[in-house]
Amino acid sequence: QVHVVESGGKLVQAGDSLRLSCAASGRPGGRFGMSWFRQAPGKEREFVSAITWDGASTFYADSVKDRFTISRSKTENNVYLQMNNLKPEDTGVYFCAAAVFGPELRDVAVASRVATYDYWGQGTQVTVSS
Secondary structure, rough: EEEEEEEEEEEEEOOOOEEEEEEOOOOOOOOEEEEEEEEEEOOOOOEEEEEEOOOOOEEOOOOOOOOOOEEEEEOOOEEEEEOOOOOHOOEEEEEEEEEEOOOOOOOHHHHHHHHHEEEEEOOEEEEOOO
């Protein structure tokens, strides 16, 4: 069992920056691909960004490219999402997910699929006011 916990969400103004954190624990020594998704009220969960188990590759949704940066710690399954120049349309609950048993995150098509990920956190609310 892998436990995923997000933190860092809050209310910010448009143009502000915010850093989300995610920690996945429960499989000592194991490292796996991880991602961020978000869900706005009344909308489906959408892909934001993902990173491979070794940090060698990253993937982004077009809507956040050049504004958001995903990174991870070198030894554990801690993942971060640095969000700059936030916009009201970035508002939503941000979920972190871990691909423990699923496929390698070889491309954005795989990385952006909800079904790729086995474990999800409870989410952290990000609200961007205009």
